[in-house]
Amino acid sequence: MIREQAVDKRTPKTIRHDADLIVVGGGLSGVCCAITAARAGTRVVLVQDRPVLGGNSSSEVRLWVLGATSHMGNNNRWAREGGVIDELLVENLYRNPEGNPLIFDTILLEKVILEPNITLLLNTAVYEVEKLGEKISGIKAFCSQNSTAYELVAPLFCDASGDGIVGFQSGAAFRMGAESREEFGEKFAPTAEYGELLGHSLYFYTKDTGRPVRFVPPAYALDDITKIPRYKRFNAQEYGCQLWWIEYGGRLDTVHDTETIKWELWKVVYGVWNYIKNSGQFPEAETMTLEWVGQIPGKRESRRFEGDYMLTQQDVVEQRTHPDAVAFGGWSIDLHPADGIFSEKPGCNQWHSKGIYQIPYRCLYSHNVPNLFIAGRIISASHVAFGSSRVMATGAHVAQAVGMAAALCTQNQLLPRDLTEPTRMQELQQELLKAGQHIPGFVLQDSTDLTQQAKLSASSEFVLNELPADGPLLPLTSSAAQMLPLPIGSIPQLTAFVTADQDTTLTVELRRSSKPFNHTPDVTLETLTIPLRKGKQDINLPFKSQLSEPQYVFVTFIKNEHIQLQYSQLRVTGVLSVFNKINPAVSNYGKQEPSEDIGVDTFEFWCPERRPAGHNIALRIQTGIRLFSPTNVRNGIQRPTNQPNAWVAKADDVNPTLTLSWPTRQKINRVELRFDTDFDHPLETVIMTHPETVGPFCVQEYVVCNDQQERIYHQTHNHQTSNTIRFDQPIETSSLTIHLKKSTSPGQADFAPASLMEIRCYRE
Numbered sequence: 035m036i037r038e039q040a041v042d043k044r045t046p047k048t049i050r051h052d053a054d055l056i057v058v059g060g061g062l063s064g065v066c067c068a069i070t071a072a073r074a075g076t077r078v079v080l081v082q083d084r085p086v087l088g089g090n091s092s093s094e095v096r097l098w099v100l101g102a103t104s105h106m107g108n109n110n111r112w113a114r115e116g117g118v119i120d121e122l123l124v125e126n127l128y129r130n131p132e133g134n135p136l137i138f139d140t141i142l143l144e145k146v147i148l149e150p151n152i153t154l155l156l157n158t159a160v161y162e163v164e165k166l167g168e169k170i171s172g173i174k175a176f177c178s179q180n181s182t183a184y185e186l187v188a189p190l191f192c193d194a195s196g197d198g199i200v201g202f203q204s205g206a207a208f209r210m211g212a213e214s215r216e217e218f219g220e221k222f223a224p225t226a227e228y229g230e231l232l233g234h235s236l237y238f239y240t241k242d243t244g245r246p247v248r249f250v251p252p253a254y255a256l257d258d259i260t261k262i263p264r265y266k267r268f269n270a271q272e273y274g275c276q277l278w279w280i281e282y283g284g285r286l287d288t289v290h291d292t293e294t295i296k297w298e299l300w301k302v303v304y305g306v307w308n309y310i311k312n313s314g315q316f317p318e319a320e321t322m323t324l325e326w327v328g329q330i331p332g333k334r335e336s337r338r339f340e341g342d343y344m345l346t347q348q349d350v351v352e353q354r355t356h357p358d359a360v361a362f363g364g365w366s367i368d369l370h371p372a373d374g375i376f377s378e379k380p381g382c383n384q385w386h387s388k389g390i391y392q393i394p395y396r397c398l399y400s401h402n403v404p405n406l407f408i409a410g411r412i413i414s415a416s417h418v419a420f421g422s423s424r425v426m427a428t429g430a431h432v433a434q435a436v437g438m439a440a441a442l443c444t445q446n447q448l449l450p451r452d453l454t455e456p457t458r459m460q461e462l463q464q465e466l467l468k469a470g471q472h473i474p475g476f477v478l479q480d481s482t483d484l485t486q487q488a489k490l491s492a493s494s495e496f497v498l499n500e501l502p503a504d505g506p507l508l509p510l511t512s513s514a515a516q517m518l519p520l521p522i523g524s525i526p527q528l529t530a531f532v533t534a535d536q537d538t539t540l541t542v543e544l545r546r547s548s549k550p551f552n553h554t555p556d557v558t559l560e561t562l563t564i565p566l567r568k569g570k571q572d573i574n575l576p577f578k579s580q581l582s583e584p585q586y587v588f589v590t591f592i593k594n595e596h597i598q599l600q601y602s603q604l605r606v607t608g609v610l611s612v613f614n615k616i617n618p619a620v621s622n623y624g625k626q627e628p629s630e631d632i633g634v635d636t637f638e639f640w641c642p643e644r645r646p647a648g649h650n651i652a653l654r655i656q657t658g659i660r661l662f663s664p665t666n667v668r669n670g671i672q673r674p675t676n677q678p679n680a681w682v683a684k685a686d687d688v689n690p691t692l693t694l695s696w697p698t699r700q701k702i703n704r705v706e707l708r709f710d711t712d713f714d715h716p717l718e719t720v721i722m723t724h725p726e727t728v729g730p731f732c733v734q735e736y737v738v739c740n741d742q743q744e745r746i747y748h749q750t751h752n753h754q755t756s757n758t759i760r761f762d763q764p765i766e767t768s769s770l771t772i773h774l775k776k777s778t779s780p781g782q783a784d785f786a787p788a789s790l791m792e793i794r795c796y797r798e
């Protein structure tokens with residue numbers, strides 16, 4: 035028994051943790067920062083004030099994780115973020131294609147607790163910052179569940195808390211609201227009437243119980259639905275993220291008024307459900323009930339901290355380059371009216387760029403608190419640029435750069451700003467690329483990688499001379515284009531296969547992107563007008579253009595309702611078809627065309643369709659396209675960009691094999707392999723279900739053999755992009771052979787020839 039005498043006062047139990055890096059906030063940015071840093075050898079404490087990880091993506095809030103892929107609704111091809119965030123999303127696809135938010139929670143928790151370098155404090159809120167001079171010396175936190183106070187001490191801190199609790203208390207310069215047009219020359223800067231802050235949202239889920247269910251609204255529910263100008267948009271089918279526009283608070287203080295905002299959102303949510311259940315307009319809702327209502331509002335915007343650089347609209351739209359680029363973004367600039375659900379205006383105003391844009395490192399630390407990194411939605415960006423950088427996969431990708439930077443600072447006893455020195459920056463960028471981060475325009479150059487000196491030979495090399503005419507025949511009701519990667523030089527002779535229901539004319543355009551690394555077909559090189567007779571026919575496409583740079587061309591079939599276009603079953607790494615359709619979820623109405631000069635581009639959207647649709651357009655390609663060489667596995671780029679950047683075996687190769695050989699025996703104790711998990715796919719975490727648990731391009735089984743043809747590693751259930759093979763004792767061999775095994779065969783649905791994006795080998 036414990037019995038204590040009465041005393042004047044007691045202090046809570048206090049535990050002190052010393053670490054290299056304290057990460058505050060366990061949203062996706064905090065999680066990806068902590069894991070990246072921990073894997074690079076940094077001792078991390080991750081402090082999260084809620085019971086699970088994920089922030090807005092957790093089961094408490096239930097937002098789908100998005101980034102540059104933008105629901106596959108803009109022209110950013112192969113743009114899913116790499117590194118830890120990719121690992122999490124690919125794992126979620128594997129375990130949770132149904133999009134259950136609880137499963138995503140378990141994945142985040144598992145990945146964090148499996149890192150021996152991370153100390154995780156859940157239900158623990160940071161409430162105080164201590165400083166020594168300009169630097170933060172420690173922070174204080176309290177866990178109400180175990181009634182314990184924590185003193186967290188480290189040389190480096192990362193604020194990934196969304197509202198910037200550490201930045202705020204440590205005196206870091208910040209902004210809240212919107213910059214004027216004049217400050218950075220941003221033409222899309224909003225007026226005060228539109229509003230300067232994005233509000234919070236609360237979601238709800240519903241379910242059909244199969245029997246009538248009553249709903250008696252709580253007294254605080256909104257009683258008059260017509261107070262919501264757009265109330266007629268509500269229906270009994272939409273829930274969760276689909277109702278993102280239940281937004282409120284953009285005219286209030288989105289930090290300190292959060293509880294007020296939450297009550298207003300609850301009022302709206304229960305008022306909306308009352309309308310759906312009891313207005314008599316939705317008989318289909320008779321058997322439906324509320325399954326879940328959010329209790330923690332999803333916060334979109336509050337403080338943005340000032341770094342040595344502020345990302346602006348022009349960085350996003352013009353895709354400006356930066357020597358210290360460490361991550362990328364690609365979501366549209368997406369601003370909302372401050373009146374949110376009570377506004378007459380559309381719920382959002384989204385404008386896309388023609389491709390992904392670089393995010394510089396100088397946006398990721400405070401300019402006046404020397405040991406403070408900033409990550410997530412609070413990075414140094416103007417309100418307009420924040421409109422794009424704020425989404426979770428982008429925030430996570432940026433935070434991985436912070437995690438790696440913290441590791442380099444720890445190893446070399448540096449402060450965040452010290453890494454802007456060019457040699458240090460190069461080291462940071464190279465370490466990030468090794469960890470799977472994609473930095474547009476940057477290539478991994480690793481002299482310690484033994485693959486660079488190896489002779490590479492493959493059992494076969496795919497030549498794109500045919501996308502066989504064995505897929506569906508589909509009406510050309512929307513314009514469709516086949517993307518083909520090409521080297522410098524002439525366009526191969528192409529033959530397509532069509533059926534016309536009457537004599538008509540087919541227009542085929544050859545297009546390319548004005549910037550070779552983009553996939554916006556904004557330059558038309560030539561146009562063919564081809565008379566068709568009624569019936570099935572092969573059509574030759576004798577393009578005469580020359581390419582002066584390696585890039586994708588778009589063989590573009592302009593819509594004609596009298597024509598059906600033949601598609602192919604064959605899927606190939608780095609080869610895609612795209613369509614000029616609409617996707618209202620991301621303000622894609624086929625073409626982006628601002629009615630006034632708001633500093634964004636006019637261009638068309640050409641986007642892929644999701645599997646099981648989205649077949650390639652059947653083509654015969656004379657001379658064939660030879661861009662799938664084994665040497666691609668060491669070209670330093672791990673995804674398709676302006677070229678496929680993959681070794682692809684021939685479709686009929688029954689034992690696809692890649693061999694690395696050296697003139698002398700090598701000692702190897704680590705092999706890194708990167709597979710194609712389809713960086714074009716957004717892998718939304720909730721609501722949107724996915725038809726597969728592993729993408730068709732990903733090799734699931736492979737065997738690695740030494741120079742005696744002995745099996746030294748066998749993987750049977752791969753679904754991940756990145757595979758690291760470690761040997762306890764270095765193997766000695768003059769060759770490594772990787773046998774890839776495919777589970778589907780040519781002609782089967784979703785067959786894709788075996789491919790590999792990268793191999794690296796190390797003696798450590």
Ligand SMILES: Cc1cc2nc3c(=O)[nH]c(=O)nc-3n(C[C@H](O)[C@H](O)[C@H](O)COP(=O)(O)OP(=O)(O)OC[C@H]3O[C@@H](n4cnc5c(N)ncnc54)[C@H](O)[C@@H]3O)c2cc1C
Nearest residue numbers: 059061083089090100160195196235332333410411424426
């Ligand atoms: C309704 C809505 C719709 C959106 N739509 C999308 C979308 O579709 N896809 C998308 O990717 N993004 C979307 N966003 C944007 C995105 O969710 C946020 O910008 C993003 O979550 C910010 O990431 P973060 O890690 O900075 O913050 P958060 O995700 O908010 O994570 C911060 C974490 O820090 C914790 N924390 C805060 N204070 C403390 C403290 N004192 N101590 C310890 N921990 C603390 C919080 O509990 C939280 O878990 C949307 C946002 C909203 C609100």
